[in-house]
Amino acid sequence: MERLPFRYIVPILLLVLVTGAWIIESARWSLGLIAPLTALALWDFFQSNHTLRRNYPLLARVRWLMEDLRPFAQAYIVEGDLEGRPFSHQARALVYARAKGDLDAHPMGTELDVYSDEYEWLSHSIVPREEVPEFWRVTVGAGTCSQPYSTALLNISAMSFGALSARAIEALNAGASLGGFAHNTGEGSISRYHRSHGGDLIWEIGSGYFGCRNPDGSFDPEQFRDNAQGDQVKMIEIKLSQGAKPGHGGVLPGAKVTKEIAEARGVPEGQTVTSPAAHPAFSTPIEMLEWISLMRELSGGKPVGIKLCVGQPHEVFAIGKAMLETGMHPDFITVDGAEGGTGAAPLELSNSVGMPLREGQIFVRNMLVGLNLKDRVKIAASGKLHSGAQMAKAFALGADWCNAARPFMFSLGCVQSMNCHKGTCPTGIATQDAWRQQGLVVEDKAPRVARFQHETVNALREIVVAMGLSSPWEIGPHDMRERLNGARSDAIDRIYTFLEPGQLLADPGSTPLARHWHAARADTFRRAT
Secondary structure (H helix, E strand, C coil), X not given: CCCCCHHHHHHHHHHHHHHHHHHHHHHHHHHHHHHXXXXXXXXHHHCCCCHHHHHCXXXXXXXXXXXXXXXXXHHHHHXXXXXXXXXXXXXXXXXXXXXXXXXXXXXXXXXCCCCCCCCEEECCCCCCCCCCCCCCCEEECCCCCCCCEEECCEEECCCCECCECHHHHHHHHHHHHHHCCEEECCCCCCCHHHHCCCCEEEEEEXXXXXXXXXXXXXXXXXXXXXXXXXXXXXXXXXXXXXXCCCCCCEEECHHHCCHHHHHHHCCCCCXXXXXXXXXXXXXXXXXXXXXXXHHHHHCCCCCEEEEECCCCHHHHHHHHHHHHHHCCXXXXXXXXXXXXXXXXXXXXXXXXXXXXXXXHHHHHHHHHHHCCCCCCCEEEEECCCCCHHHHHHHHHCCCCEEEECHHHHHHHCCCCCCCHHHCCCCCCCCCCCHHHHCCCCHHHHHHHHHHHHHHHHHHHHHHHHHCCCCCHHHCCHHHEEEECCCCCEEEHHHCCCCCCCCHHHHCHHHCCCHHHHHCCECCECCCCC
C-alpha cells in the first residue's frame, strides 16, 4: 500500500479537527435544544388539563401555534381583496392610501359581481353639476341653542381613552384639529389627551356618567356644567346604546383603572367601576327629554343629542310622541348600526342583537319626517362607513352627517389584527402598554387622520357632482338602487317604507308602521297593550 503523501496529512488532520469540533458543538446545541423539549413533552404527558397534549405530547402544541398565526395567515395569504371581516382588504387599502396621500384609483374596473346582491348603486346624471362648494358643513342646534355647532360631514366616532391608547387619542384629536372636524370622546369622558391639541370635542355620556358622576354613580350636574362649558366641547351626546353591544352595561376592572383613566372618568384609582345597562337619570321618554333640556342649559346652550342602535321600533316612536307632547327635542340623533364596533363586545350581542344601520336609520328618519320634526332634529349615521360612496348612501337615507371609528383607526395604522380586546395591539392603538405605543408617532399620524377625512369627504363631493346635484342633502332614496335578484333591481324607496312629511300625524293607520306607532307611549318605553 502506498504511503499517503505528506502534503495531504495536514489538510486531513485539520478536516478531522474541524469536523470533530463541529460534531461536539452540534451535540452541545442539540442537547440544549432537546433537553427542554423533552422536559416539555414529559410535562404534557403527565398533566391532566388538556387531552390533546396528554395524548400527543409536544406535537399538540403546534395546534395552538397555528391558532395564533391563523388571523395573520388568513389576512395576508388566504383572503382575496373583497374578503376579510369586518373590513375587507380593499376597504382597508382605500383608507391607507387616502391617509398616506397615495394614489387611491382602482384599475381594470369593479371586482364586484354587478348582477349579485353585493352590488348597489347611485344614479348619476348626464349633466353633472360642477359648480358645487368645495366642502359643506351642517349647523346643529339652530333655533334651540345659544351656541349651535357647525359640524363637518365626517367626524371621528366614539372611542374612549382606555379602549384606545394615549397616543392614539392624541393623534386623532390633533388630526381633527388640523382638518377642522370633530372628535367624539367615547363614554370614557374627556382625558388630558383629548385636550392636548385643541380639536373640537363631542362629549359622549353613557350610563356610567364618567366625568360628571357622584361617588354613588349618579349624575352630578355641577361636574357636568364645569366640563361641558369648556371651549373644546362643542356638543354633548347621550349614549343610550351602541351597535356592537346594544342593551349591555359594562364593568371596568379595578386593575385597569390607572391614575390617568381615574382622572379622566372621575372615579377612584384601582377600584372596579360598573356602568348599568340603563340610565339612572331617567326612565321614560318625557324624563329623557327633560334631562336633555337640563343638559343644554347647564352646558351654556350647546347642542345635546342621543345615540342609539335601534332595537324595539316602538321605542323610537315613543321618543317621537314625547317630543310632540312636550315640545322638547334633542338637537340630533346618532343612529349606530349593529355592524359598528371598535373594542371588546360579547359575541352573541355583536352577531345577533341590534338593527343594522340601514334599517335603523330609516326608522329614525320615518319618525322625524312623519312627525314634521326632521328640520329640527339632525341625523348622524354611524356604522362601518369608510368611503365617500357609503356616505352618499347614508345621505340618501336621511343622514345630515356621518361618523366613523375603525376607518380612523386604519388611518393611524391599524392592521385589523383582532387583538383590541387583549390589549396586545401591535400598532399601539388599542393598548395601554407603553412599549407598544412607542411606534405610534403623533406628529406623523395626525396628518394622516386629517388627510383621510379630507379625501373621503372630497370623494363624496365627486359623487354629488356626478349625480348632478348641488349638495349631499339632495340625494334621496330614489337615487339609490338595490338588486332584488340577478334579473331585477329597484330604487330603495320601492323596497323600504319611506313616510311622507306629516304622515304619522295625518293618518298613522295607513302606514306599515301602524302597529309600532300604536304600541308607543310618551310616558313609558314599555310597549302599550
